[in-house]
Amino acid sequence: MTQHASPPRDNTDKVPSVGQPPSWRGLFARVDVRTLSLLGVLAALVLIGGITKPDEFLDTRNLQLVLTQASVIGVVTVGMTFVITSGGIDLSVGAIVALSSVWATTVATQEYGFAGILFTAVLVGVGCGLVNGLLIAYGGMVPFIATLAMLASARGLALQITDGKTQIVTISSVLDLGERDAYVLGVPPLVIVFAIVTVIGWLILNRTTFGRRTVAVGGNAEAARLAGIDVRRQRLYLYLLSGLCCGVAAFLLIILSGSGQNTNGNLYELDAIAAAIIGGTLLSGGRGTITGSVLGVLIFTTITNIFALNNLQSDVQQIAKGAIIVAAVLVQRRTASTT
Amino acid sequence: MAPEPPLLSMSGITKSFPGVRALDGVDLDVQAGEVHCLLGQNGAGKSTLIKVLSGAHQPDTGTIRWRGEEVTLRSPIAAMRLGIATIYQELDLVEHLSVAENVHLGHEPTAAGFVVRGKAARASTAQILKRLGHPEIDPARLVGELSAAQQQIVSMARALSHDVRLIVMDEPSAALDPDEVDNLFRIVGDLTAEGVAVVYISHRLEEIRRIGDRVTVLKDGRAVAGGLPAKTTPTREVVALMTGRNVEYVFPQRPASSPKGAPVLEVQGLARQGEFEPFDLEVQPGEIVGLAGLVGSGRSEILETIYGARRPTAGQVRVGGRALRPGSVRSAVRAGLGLAPEERKAQALLMLESVTRNVSVSSMSRFSRAGWIDRRAEAGAARAATRELSLRPDNPSAPVRTLSGGNQQKAVLARWLLRGCRVLLLDEPTRGVDVGARSELYAVVRRLADEGLAVLLVSSEVPEVLGLADRVLVLREGRVVHTAPARELDEHRVLDLVMEGSPAS
Numbered sequence: 001m002t003q004h005a006s007p008p009r010d011n012t013d014k015v016p017s018v019g020q021p022p023s024w025r026g027l028f029a030r031v032d033v034r035t036l037s038l039l040g041v042l043a044a045l046v047l048i049g050g051i052t053k054p055d056e057f058l059d060t061r062n063l064q065l066v067l068t069q070a071s072v073i074g075v076v077t078v079g080m081t082f083v084i085t086s087g088g089i090d091l092s093v094g095a096i097v098a099l100s101s102v103w104a105t106t107v108a109t110q111e112y113g114f115a116g117i118l119f120t121a122v123l124v125g126v127g128c129g130l131v132n133g134l135l136i137a138y139g140g141m142v143p144f145i146a147t148l149a150m151l152a153s154a155r156g157l158a159l160q161i162t163d164g165k166t167q168i169v170t171i172s173s174v175l176d177l178g179e180r181d182a183y184v185l186g187v188p189p190l191v192i193v194f195a196i197v198t199v200i201g202w203l204i205l206n207r208t209t210f211g212r213r214t215v216a217v218g219g220n221a222e223a224a225r226l227a228g229i230d231v232r233r234q235r236l237y238l239y240l241l242s243g244l245c246c247g248v249a250a251f252l253l254i255i256l257s258g259s260g261q262n263t264n265g266n267l268y269e270l271d272a273i274a275a276a277i278i279g280g281t282l283l284s285g286g287r288g289t290i291t292g293s294v295l296g297v298l299i300f301t302t303i304t305n306i307f308a309l310n311n312l313q314s315d316v317q318q319i320a321k322g323a324i325i326v327a328a329v330l331v332q333r334r335t336a337s338t339t
Numbered sequence: 340m341a342p343e344p345p346l347l348s349m350s351g352i353t354k355s356f357p358g359v360r361a362l363d364g365v366d367l368d369v370q371a372g373e374v375h376c377l378l379g380q381n382g383a384g385k386s387t388l389i390k391v392l393s394g395a396h397q398p399d400t401g402t403i404r405w406r407g408e409e410v411t412l413r414s415p416i417a418a419m420r421l422g423i424a425t426i427y428q429e430l431d432l433v434e435h436l437s438v439a440e441n442v443h444l445g446h447e448p449t450a451a452g453f454v455v456r457g458k459a460a461r462a463s464t465a466q467i468l469k470r471l472g473h474p475e476i477d478p479a480r481l482v483g484e485l486s487a488a489q490q491q492i493v494s495m496a497r498a499l500s501h502d503v504r505l506i507v508m509d510e511p512s513a514a515l516d517p518d519e520v521d522n523l524f525r526i527v528g529d530l531t532a533e534g535v536a537v538v539y540i541s542h543r544l545e546e547i548r549r550i551g552d553r554v555t556v557l558k559d560g561r562a563v564a565g566g567l568p569a570k571t572t573p574t575r576e577v578v579a580l581m582t583g584r585n586v587e588y589v590f591p592q593r594p595a596s597s598p599k600g601a602p603v604l605e606v607q608g609l610a611r612q613g614e615f616e617p618f619d620l621e622v623q624p625g626e627i628v629g630l631a632g633l634v635g636s637g638r639s640e641i642l643e644t645i646y647g648a649r650r651p652t653a654g655q656v657r658v659g660g661r662a663l664r665p666g667s668v669r670s671a672v673r674a675g676l677g678l679a680p681e682e683r684k685a686q687a688l689l690m691l692e693s694v695t696r697n698v699s700v701s702s703m704s705r706f707s708r709a710g711w712i713d714r715r716a717e718a719g720a721a722r723a724a725t726r727e728l729s730l731r732p733d734n735p736s737a738p739v740r741t742l743s744g745g746n747q748q749k750a751v752l753a754r755w756l757l758r759g760c761r762v763l764l765l766d767e768p769t770r771g772v773d774v775g776a777r778s779e780l781y782a783v784v785r786r787l788a789d790e791g792l793a794v795l796l797v798s799s800e801v802p803e804v805l806g807l808a809d810r811v812l813v814l815r816e817g818r819v820v821h822t823a824p825a826r827e828l829d830e831h832r833v834l835d836l837v838m839e840g841s842p843a844s
Contacts, residue, residue: 001585058839107535156733206710207712207714208707208711208712209703209707209712210710212696212703212712213703215689215692215696216689216692216700219689219690219691219692220685220686220688220690222686223685223686223687223689224689224700225668225699226646226648226668226680226686226687227672227687227700227754228668228669228671228672228673228701230669231698235758250813268749277470280689285690286689286690286691287691
């Protein structure tokens with residue numbers, strides 16, 4: 001028997017039965033087959049982009065744009081990954097982003113400047129998450145229904161606030177964050193925020209009791225309850241977390257677009273769920289991977305960009321996205337049945 | 340008897356699932372026109388056997404002969420085609436369809452191949468219902484509007500809409516009141532008079548006496564008795580076959596001196612309406628107390644109520660003198676209770692996770708600061724706990740689902756050992772545990788008690804309770820009918836008590 005004095009393997013981000021050849025060391029020993037295959041897909045996409053539009057795709061500005069676009073939906077997807085890992089679903093993320101972005105850009109809010117916008121965006125997101133969480137954890141509602149209701153109401157409220165008009169942001173300190181002058185070593189601030197959210201999300205899911213409880217609740221809620229975990233409180237926190245991510249994403253979107261609109265975040269719920277699923281998070285709960293979710297977001301954003309550069313219509317994009325989701329889930333089923 | 344082959348002859352049927360051998364060489368012969376009863380405790384293999392018979396499971400080995408010819412039952416449809424119909428305990432009817440639509444589901448009378456002839460379906464359904472003695476059920480009504488008993492009749496009508504020769508009934512009387520049971524028996528009588536064979540599953544012995552011709556008793560995936568005469572075999576013998584040992588388990592030595600000291604678990608007047616009546620109980624550190632009773636006597640309900648997983652309607656539970664908050668698992672766990680539940684996979688284990696994480700899940704605060712987990716400390720502590728119980732394989736990062744039943748149970752025990760619990764509640768600790776691994780598990784439980792743990796043990800296996808416990812409470816229909824030191828009881832005495840409930844002598 002070998003001594004296992006070293007820290008245990010990180011199972012959350014792994015398919016447990018994946019055999020690891022002893023020759024793999026360092027980085028590769030810690031990366032599982034699924035992550036590798038997602039990286040492979042991403043590399044293939046970059047290759048396709050580089051071949052079809054070598055000048056435009058690999059242009060620094062274009063790559064900055066891709067990453068910036070990925071940042072908004074990426075932050076939402078990190079929150080969604082937690083919710084799905086716990087066996088839930090949050091259909092209201094797009095609507096919460098819309099509501100947060102318009103509430104934070106009203107004339108009244110803008111009087112409070114940068115802090116007012118940031119604070120309002122985050123607070124509205126957390127508030128919506130609180131309502132979701134209370135309805136699901138303590139009201140006994142099915143997550144699908146509770147968040148569907150939130151989707152409808154938050155969108156409606158966003159429309160009511162804006163009356164369908166675009167609210168232009170006039171605070172220069174906010175707008176400046178979207179300018180090239182604000183880039184740090186060529187990296188847009190939005191991307192930095194996304195990176196920070198990703199790292200924090202990964203640490204929470206894989207290294208904290210909160211993450212463990214999330215996985216336990218998703219894997220077997222009854223067992224978690226009988227093991228002494230407060231399942232309801234955990235569920236409340238998870239929807240709060242998702243709402244918080246939506247608030248942060250709304251702030252990023254305000255920077256990116258310089259405005260707040262009630263149509264913001266349209267269909268984000270589908271993009272976030274799809275990214276989490278192709279990343280390897282189980283829709284039935286019990287296993288989640290932040291790394292996979294982020295790669296899923298990058299894959300989708302890159303596809304969109306390549307299609308746009310090649311002047312392909314968005315209908316073709318949608319079909320391609322659908323095909324990728326199907327392919328990813330079929331692969332997932334296969335790996336699940338062989339383990 | 341005539342040399343005519345039996346209608347159905349299953350021999351040497353084995354079926355394994357990961358970690359447990361559900362059927363281990365079972366033989367079953369059924370004659371045309373007989374009621375053949377299948378008896379056994381939960382987990383004895385009854386449901387696996389009928390799933391093999393109905394084509395839902397494929398056996399690993401063994402042969403099935405149908406009217407003398409060897410057959411393979413590839414699917415429920417294949418079994419249906421031969422004339423084998425199964426009425427499951429959980430009725431598989433579509434509530435939002437009508438009676439006639441349910442009866443003809445999958446073989447609707449059609450015109451031009453696809454247009455359902457509703458009238459014809461209703462007419463033939465009415466005819467079958469009449470044959471079953473229930474002409475009052477309207478074939479056009481929605482199944483969801485019917486009573487449980489009526490739904491069962493519909494289920495039977497569905498079986499009879501095929502040319503059926505063998506009907507398997509899984510606990511058909513469980514949801515029925517006495518009048519309805521009488522009607523059920525009349526139908527069973529009519530069917531057998533027509534030459535249809537019935538495989539009848541129940542653990543109500545008096546029913547088996549009334550309608551059964553022969554009895555096969557299953558235990559631990561084996562047929563411990565095949566084809567006993569149902570009417571004349573003494574009840575005690577049947578129950579002894581169901582609950583008795585067919586392997587000599589080795590039970591650990593009890594400590595020489597009986598445990599002393601203040602009780603760590605005190606139960607006062609605890610009750611749950613409709614499940615069990617008020618009872619008192621004290622368990623001292625180092626003591627193993629057993630609850631013996633048949634299925635439905637309230638054993639598991641009592642454990643789960645003590646643990647806070649069910650809210651009591653009266654009474655209270657104290658641990659170390661402090662009262663627990665009623666209906667709060669967290670309060671119970673904090674006070675030092677630990678539960679190894681009956682349904683390990685559904686109620687205790689995180690099947691996607693490693694052994695380490697299954698063991699550490701209840702003690703995470705011990706390895707974390709401000710929510711941050713020290714994984715080295717966690718792995719070390721989990722390893723120590725699993726080693727202490729000799730969990731195999733000795734690899735805490737192995738996924739828990741790859742473990743055998745006995746080792747999965749050890750993982751659950753390790754969870755509470757690590758938590759430092761003071762009272763361990765064991766619900767059917769050897770359910771799904773291979774026969775060979777049980778003695779080791781008994782030794783583990785006794786050792787934990789010797790180290791000062793109080794143990795409350797529930798088991799449907801009387802020898803297990805008598806062999807392991809120091810003191811035994813006998814339950815019958817939610818009532819504690821007898822309390823005595825295990826030494827003063829024997830299996831026959833306990834069986835008499837659980838069946839007859841005769842007052843304590």
